[in-house]
Amino acid sequence: QVQLVESGGGSVQAGGSLRLSCAASGFTGSTNSMGWFRQAPGKERGGVAAIDSDGRTRYTDSVKGRFTISKDNAKNTLYLEMNSLKPEDTAMYYCAAEVGRIIYRAMFYRGAYKHWGQGTQVTVSS
Numbered sequence: 001q002v003q004l005v006e007s008g009g010g011s012v013q014a015g016g017s018l019r020l021s022c023a024a025s026g027f028t029g030s031t032n033s034m035g036w037f038r039q040a041p042g043k044e045r046g047g048v049a050a051i052d053s054d055g056r057t058r059y060t061d062s063v064k065g066r067f068t069i070s071k072d073n074a075k076n077t078l079y080l081e082m083n084s085l086k087p088e089d090t091a092m093y094y095c096a097a098e099v100g101r102i103i104y105r106a107m108f109y110r111g112a113y114k115h116w117g118q119g120t121q122v123t124v125s126s
Contacts, residue, residue: 002026002115004095009120016085016124022078022095022117033102034078035113036069038091038122045094047108049080053101058108062088085124092119 004027008020020036035050049069051057057069068081078095096113106112 002097004097004115004117006093006095006117006120009093009122011123011125012085014086014124014126017081017083018085018122020080020082020093020095020120020122022080022097024076024078024095024097027076027097027099027115032097032099033107033113034071034095034097035107036078036080037094037096037108037110038089039094039119040091043091045110047110048093050102050107051078052104052107056104058104060108082122085122087124087126090122090124092121094119 033052036048039045095117097115098113
């Protein structure tokens, strides 16, 4: 059974940094696609960053240059390094995973991912 457990969320001031982690069990990240989504109160859950089985990455425009997604295949863990955080980054962040390769244009499509974590809260104050 696949389990995804996020950690690393917290409260920071604007300009600060956080690193989110998503530990996967029952799932091999090296041959599959994973992503980070976020959902702010009253808004839909949307894609933030994703990485496919070939290591190709995709970022939503608002985080380009500030966030970095990576995978440690040996630890079966997905990361999201978040720098220069802004209040608008405040949201619940979710890890998602799917077997195989997700094509680039589908990386931010929620339906492309079968497995989801419970989320970790990120709060950025001004």
